[in-house]
Amino acid sequence: MNKITTFKKSREFSTEIHKLIPGGSHTYSKGDDQFPLNAPGSIVRGKGARVWDLDDNEYIDCSMGLTSVSIGHGFEPVAQAVADAAFSGTNFQRPALIELEAARLFLETVQSGDMVKFAKNGSTVTTAAVKLSRAFTGKNRVAIAKEHNFFSYDDWFIVTTPCDKGIPSKVAEMTSLFSYNNFESVEALFANKNHDIACLIMEPMKFDLPEDNFLHKVAALCKEKGVVFILDEMISGFKWDLTGAHNYFGVKADLVTWGKGIANGFSACALTGRAEIMELGGIKKEGEDKLFLISTTHGAETTGLAAMIATIKAFKENNMIESNWRRGEVLKKSLELIIKNHQLELYLELMGLPCLFILGCKNSSGFPDNHFRTLFLQEMIARGVLFQGMFYPTWSHQQTEIDHIIQAFDESCSIYLQAIKSGSTDNFLVGPSIKPVFRKKI
Structure with a gap:
């Protein structure tokens, strides 16, 4: 797969936003310290299961706005309901x-x-x-x-x-x-x-x-x-x-x-x-x-409630829960097979149900390790998958998006295996390790 290598505008954005907003975001989970160095600094637009950053890099979105985007970015029935409500007064x-x-x-x-x-x-x-x-x-x-x-x-x-x-x-x-x-x-x-x-x-x-x-x-x-x-x-x-x-x-x-x-x-x-x-x-x-x-x-205020009503109607009319489970089952089984094929079962584990699951990352000694977790996120992001460790399959994750995630996961496992064999991420990480959100010291 082609790797994303252009981050100039994202880096400039990250520098500027910390001057005006404490933490550089309004949710600590979105902070710079929660992502590898090659992560996009800012998202400028989204459509379906895809998002684009300041440098116009395109990504498949795996966690969909901390799982808040339950159907897809810019889903028209919801967006139209919000627009109608806004024009009638908020x-x-x-x-x-x-x-x-x-x-x-x-x-x-x-x-x-x-x-x-x-x-x-x-x-x-x-x-x-x-x-x-x-x-x-x-x-x-x-x-x-x-x-x-x-x-x-x-x-x-x-x-x-x-x-x-x-x-x-x-x-x-x-x-x-x-x-x-x-x-x-x-x-x-x-x-x-x-x-x-x-x-x-x-x-x-x-x-x-x-x-x-x-x-x-x-x-x-x-x-x-x-x-x-x-x-x-x-x-x-x-x-x-x-x-x-x-x-x-x-x-x-x-x-x-x-x-x-x-x-x-x-x-x-x-x-x-x-x-x-x-x-x-x-x-x-x-x-x-x-x-x-x-x-x-x-x-x-009316726009949020209008969005909620339209979301509920869309879920019911399209049987989205069942659909999301099916997509998640396909994705989870495919990723588990990749882990097995790379003989990484002792170091990578998918936890949760098909409708929402997470990747656990361990080091060469078999212990959870943020350096190794950062490496996996780094490699997925480099391959056009905006990944923070969580997989949330939605209505917008069609087969094309699922196939992209699977291929990126396979290639990322290859790099991860090399790091496991070397016993360290020192020669693989392009920047600092992510840190726990809840920690005593910055």
């Missing part, structure tokens, strides 16, 4: 008609809860879920699955990471960790802290399947102990199933948070849940203490 002094339409359609689609509150980012709705839980139970502590690496940029979660600068130390006293798929760790936590646990939050699944009825056991224990059970579908929603991964696995939660792909890349997130909990954020029960839940000027 924000009003009173609720817009589309808010009721969106609420009805979303609740009917996800089949999770009686009420919904919309917002613009995931942290808003996960933090709202925590606040509701504390109000409902009268308790303070939040139990968090430690393997699930992001729930919110708010203090209650970030204090559990190495990036606790700027957060009062007292906040850490209200958060406890448990291990996903380890029910004994949940039982132990409840035994020690049950008197003050308001809620337990986790994703239904990251990349490891729930084992030994784990989700159902946790749900039952939460109900028994009077703890609000929160499932975060920010990533898994609209991927495992339109009704979410928790319904895919047949488990119910008290509160569920949604985002990323529900509006094909437009800004829309949601909190759904049981009426008796959600109504605490209402204003109809006179005489009760008021809970200030979510109150954001742009939380329900």
